[in-house]
Amino acid sequence: MDMKTRIPARSGKTASRVIDGEAVIVLLDKQETIVLSDVGSRIWEIMDGKKDIGEISGAIISEFDATHEEALKDITEFVEDMVQRGAVEVK
Amino acid sequence: MREADKGRDQYLRIYRKTMDNSICFLAHWELTYKCNLGCRHCYAAGRKDGKEFSYEEARPIIDELRDMGCLYLIFSGGEILMRDDFFDIASYARGQGFALRLMTNATLIDEAVSEKIASLYPLAVETSIYAADKDLHDAITSSAGSFDKTIKAARLLKERNVRVIFKFLIMNDNIGEFRAVRSLAGEIGADFVFDFCVVGKNDGSKAPLRYRLDKEKIKDFFISNDLPLGKKEADDEDLLCIAGLNNIFITPHLDVYPCIGLDVKLGNLREGSLKDIWRSSEELNFVRNINLPDLPKCKSCGLAQFCFRCSGIALSEDNDILGPSNFDCSVAAAVSEIAAEKEELINNGK
Ligand code: SF4
Numbered sequence: 001m002d003m004k005t006r007i008p009a010r011s012g013k014t015a016s017r018v019i020d021g022e023a024v025i026v027l028l029d030k031q032e033t034i035v036l037s038d039v040g041s042r043i044w045e046i047m048d049g050k051k052d053i054g055e056i057s058g059a060i061i062s063e064f065d066a067t068h069e070e071a072l073k074d075i076t077e078f079v080e081d082m083v084q085r086g087a088v089e090v091k
Numbered sequence: 092m093r094e095a096d097k098g099r100d101q102y103l104r105i106y107r108k109t110m111d112n113s114i115c116f117l118a119h120w121e122l123t124y125k126c127n128l129g130c131r132h133c134y135a136a137g138r139k140d141g142k143e144f145s146y147e148e149a150r151p152i153i154d155e156l157r158d159m160g161c162l163y164l165i166f167s168g169g170e171i172l173m174r175d176d177f178f179d180i181a182s183y184a185r186g187q188g189f190a191l192r193l194m195t196n197a198t199l200i201d202e203a204v205s206e207k208i209a210s211l212y213p214l215a216v217e218t219s220i221y222a223a224d225k226d227l228h229d230a231i232t233s234s235a236g237s238f239d240k241t242i243k244a245a246r247l248l249k250e251r252n253v254r255v256i257f258k259f260l261i262m263n264d265n266i267g268e269f270r271a272v273r274s275l276a277g278e279i280g281a282d283f284v285f286d287f288c289v290v291g292k293n294d295g296s297k298a299p300l301r302y303r304l305d306k307e308k309i310k311d312f313f314i315s316n317d318l319p320l321g322k323k324e325a326d327d328e329d330l331l332c333i334a335g336l337n338n339i340f341i342t343p344h345l346d347v348y349p350c351i352g353l354d355v356k357l358g359n360l361r362e363g364s365l366k367d368i369w370r371s372s373e374e375l376n377f378v379r380n381i382n383l384p385d386l387p388k389c390k391s392c393g394l395a396q397f398c399f400r401c402s403g404i405a406l407s408e409d410n411d412i413l414g415p416s417n418f419d420c421s422v423a424a425a426v427s428e429i430a431a432e433k434e435e436l437i438n439n440g441k
Contacts, residue, residue: 013212015190017162019105019114024162026190028212031254035101 009049129233200244223271352403
């Protein structure tokens with residue numbers, strides 16, 4: 001399946017807040033906390049369970065001056081990592 | 092690329108930032124003064140006149156807290172489950188990205204309620220257990236059957252993977268129950284914490300203080316249970332209270348305070364916004380800016396390494412927010428005497 005059309009969403013088992021551009025995510029069932037970097041935080045903010053990875057990468061390209069390939073690769077890796085941690089679910 | 096960094100250091104850095112930059116990261120919200128038990132020492136027994144907030148009033152306050160950067164919400168009472176709209180409030184807060192911690196006597200939690208609580212994924216459900224002897228616990232809560240109900244609820248929650256914390260408030264007549272309550276927590280899979288800080292009522296009454304341990308009893312307690320003494324590295328650590336630095340307290344009448352224990356009213360959310368109080372309250376700024384040199388006696392106190400001074404107790408019992416809290420002085424004296432006795436034994440090669 002084309003990654004671009006997949007829709008990532010924050011897991012219902014998380015709580016989160018963006019503090020000064022840094023997302024703090026609490027994995028409630030694991031009682032763990034994750035702090036994301038600036039790009040990760042921005043992806044987390046944009047990720048509303050409606051936008052697909054292609055749409056998210058559009059926003060990241062313009063905000064972080066990245067190429068299309070870079071953005072897509074970064075977002076895909078981010079999403080996979082976060083799925084593994086239980087912070088994100090992908091539709 | 093590995094974007095996520097779950098390092099504890101990163102989290103502590105952000106936490107520090109919320110304190111340094113006055114970001115309201117945590118709010119403690121007392122949802123109601125109503126309670127189905129009648130704990131004889133309860134601090135919340137006063138301040139009952141007035142209109143408790145509605146769900147409609149709660150939503151914009153939760154939104155405001157979210158916009159201020161608040162991540163953690165502690166809900167307490169009274170008894171939070173006495174509110175018919177508790178799950179409306181809690182679900183709304185979860186929907187706004189908050190992590191919840193719930194303080195409840197747990198007696199109203201049956202299977203269905205435990206399911207609903209589990210679906211909120213609270214960081215913890217905290218409940219007070221006053222004794223493993225059910226008659227003593229029920230005598231303290233003035234409610235026959237409360238022990239059985241609370242224990243049953245704790246088991247139901249644990250079965251649903253909810254973290255449960257048993258809080259043991261040590262008083263004159265339940266001090267002997269410490270080990271048994273700790274074992275009970277272990278058996279159920281609950282965490283266990285203890286405290287001996289019985290405080291006065293929120294209407295100014297000092298009646299509950301008669302249940303408080305004196306210095307000698309605190310000493311006996313530490314020695315007989317062979318507990319670690321909690322000596323700090325630096326004198327000033329924990330002498331300064333963090334009330335209002337990155338946290339706030341809200342009552343059922345929507346009065347705002349820096350902390351549940353610090354009786355300095357900052358405003359009311361029916362009269363103004365939380366953001367305005369947070370930014371502009373003179374009282375809050377005064378509390379936030381108290382530094383060690385401002386504490387005339389404590390700043391040069393020889394017991395400071397053993398002291399966890401509470402500004403709220405200093406104010407409510409000793410009438411000076413900048414002065415010593417005599418209760419904390421007695422705890423610090425007890426602990427330092429034990430430490431000195433232990434050191435002497437070591438020096439004597441025993
Ligand atoms: S022991 Fe008393 S005087 Fe000393 S630091 Fe603590 S509260 Fe202040």
